[in-house]
Amino acid sequence: MTKPKLVIVGNGMAPGRMLEFLFDNSPDTFDVTIFNAEPRVNYNRLMLSPVLSGEKCYDDIITHGNDWYAQHNVTLHKGAKVSMIDRAAKTVTSENGLTAAYDKLVVATGSNPFIIPLPGKELDGVLTYRDLEDVEKMLDAAQRGGRAVVIGGGLLGLEAAAGLKMQGMDVTLLHLMPTLMERQLDPAAGHLLAEEFKRRGIDVLLKANSHEILDDGTGRVGAVRLDDGTKITANIVVMAVGIRPATTLAQATGLEVNRGIVVGDDMRTSDPDIFALGECVEHRGTCYGLVAPLYDMAEVLADNLAGGHSAYTGSITATKLKVTGVDLYSAGDFAEGDDREEIVLRDAAAGVYKRLVLKEDRIVGAVLYGETADGPWFFDLLKKRADVSEMRDTLIFGQAYQGGAPLDPTAAVAALPDDAEICGCNGVCKGKITKTITEKGLTSLDGVRAHTKASASCGTCTGLVEQLMQLTLGDAYNPAAVQPMCGCTQLGHDDVRRLIKSKGLKTIPDVMQQLEWSSSGGCAKCRPALNYYLVSDWPDEYADDYQSRFINERAHANIQKDGTYSVVPRMWGGMTSSTELRAIADVVDKFEIPAVKVTGGQRIDMLGIRKEDLPAVWADLGKAGFVSGHAYAKGLRTVKTCVGTNWCRFGTQDSTGLGVRIEKFMWGSWTPAKVKMAVSGCPRNCAEATCKDVGVVCVDGGFEIHFAGAAGLDIKGTEVLGLVKTEDEALEHIVAVVQMYREQGHYLERIYKWARRIGYDEVRRQIVDDAGRRAAYFDRFVFSQKFAQVDPWSERVSGKDKHEFNPLAIVSAEAAE
Amino acid sequence: MNAENRNWVAVGALDDIPRQGARVVKTLAGCIAVFRTADDEVYALDDRCPHKGGPLSQGIVHGASVTCPLHNWVFDLATGLARGADEGSVAVTAAKVEGGQVLLAADDLARAARP
Incomplete structure (x- = not known):
């Protein structure tokens, strides 16, 4: 039986979320086809500001990658803008000629930025702030420097101004009203915000009515003129004054449209087979532009599509400003009124301002500036219409001050009810988080983000989520609070x-x-x-x-306790020969090297060499064909092998040959911490590949690739990355996983710690499941090897860094007298 | 002794020492580590950490400090005193640069030579 067809027009955050609900709760109900006017997968629009400020990149904000669509059998038409809906034939057609039939249709066309009808609005360099193209254009302009004029002192305008400033542009912010964000903030908080922006070097002009945008003579923006005649030079103008529901298609289709597409509580439009959600809809007279209501709608719609009877009854919204270093939270309604009381807390020195608006002993509005940790708690009281008369005297100090002595933050979170909202962006409540942690055995923040979406969007509730993990897991949770790199910085x-x-x-x-x-x-x-x-x-x-x-990587040998050095030449895959052994013996005799030892990585260590002798030792070893074994490096060390099919009666593959090949391909590469590998020719595993950073166990059908083992400070068996058929594939997978680690690992963090931190499944997803990514990692490694694969010993034998090995001077007793 | 009247021994050119690096001057009694900071200040310390004898000349130079390569003790190059929680010190040899040449104070070197 064929499944009914669900077609979605638009691929923003609302339909993305709706599909997640649908696939989670009612998988395989529909054949899904998406038409996306933008030429890409789904990303988190909330995070455009961090992309603009340079704190994140596009890849960081993708919510659904290509593989997600593949996994759920969703047909995604990118760059396909729907131009016509035929309600009689029940089909949609895109501008580029694609047609799809539907049983149920979801219109999620979102919104368009509002363009102020100023003279000059069509000039080159007049931008809006809505999607990734806009961000790219702004970043491009920022590269060239100059001044940006941002029109609009609401959320988007402020984030655009802060981001452009961080990118090095001079910025003037124009706002029509007397205070910034007047719809979310009261005048006092708006003033604090304006002062903060001025402190950052942004010119803030309030009550500034733009009159026209002036041509610089070449068809580009040159300046903005205000009503009062003020002229501000501008290289770009960003209009961020609001959004309008995108309803053109719905109107042309004959659906009922006011400001937005009119929907009922079941998210149905005036056509029973057509639904709508997101910023394009109007529900009970309200259009929403924040993400939490869209997610509420998504949940309702997903249920109704699957045959349920959910109702959306509207949302109360809270707002956070995503500008690094500015903490601001507002919720509800805070206009003054005779029937309203307010509680205000100001701490000028700490830059804190808090205001609660009460009506009939209930919170109806909250504005927090400078200190926002209690935002979700106030918001929770507000949504529940909780009677706060009992705690009125201490309410403004926050949750920690209720009921006697201040509680520690974890206790404050513990006191929240299960249905208290923790993550506003994704509408995740406390109970859902704690339940998922327990059910799925989650121990990492990334795991919680992956399973619940809590703190996965703007990230400001990360602290709360971590406290919940602490609470649920007790000592088993090692808070991943960002450890500064060192005492020189706050950054991790x-x-x-x-x-x-x-x-x-x-x-x-x-x-x-x-x-x-x-x-x-x-x-x-x-x-x-x-x-x-x-x-x-x-x-x-x-x-x-x-x-x-560190000295070892400067001297290309290992410093020992007495200040002498040890030298380990490379023996590819642990293979050697009489010629090599003879050369080593000669070097040991010639330089009177006091100790020679076989290492655990199948090679030979010469210990106790004076630093000034190192170049001469290397010269002799080099003549016998030896290169540096990098036994001193945060880099590729050894690839241990067994004799495999060459000699062993159990061998299934040429493990020695593969080991040598890997080592010759990868030597010289620098890594966050040392990397030791091994290749075993059969599951008896004589090369002990299953406790290495990366290991291969050969089997009859191919090569089982392992990673993230440890046999040092910690003992840990490897995780299986995957099984591949050929040596070429094995090499590609190994190189790719090491490159991923090279790009993401923290310095001195071994592979097993890195993999545990980011999740083994994430590594498999990127390296095994995603051939495109794997190839990209591989290519980046190969590129970097062009510059890294140089034998440091022969370079120094030829005279490089001579100063490193010789004294500056030898002072005789006479000179010193 | 008045610093002006001290005898100085030239040990090499400033440019022979890498910025944020060190070179060794050998004396009869032991080695002196001569450091050059990022802003071309020059300092000299005994090349021997009081903790386990590590060669300070092999450490990483940061600001006017050096970190011992063996166990990460950090020393102030000007005073020879250990920084942070560690306690100890190394002898300082007065050093200066004149005309691109690094000079060490002869009497300090002599003291180093007669332990």
């Missing part, structure tokens, strides 16, 4: 890595300057980390800073 490793990429930072002094390091030259913790991140991220451009490397 992830933030630093992301900002290096997004801000294009390419030297250590540049990183320290742009990311506001608190020390002048860093420390022995952050400098090697930064050096690695820059080597890894800009292989062709960054000039390796040897002075930021």
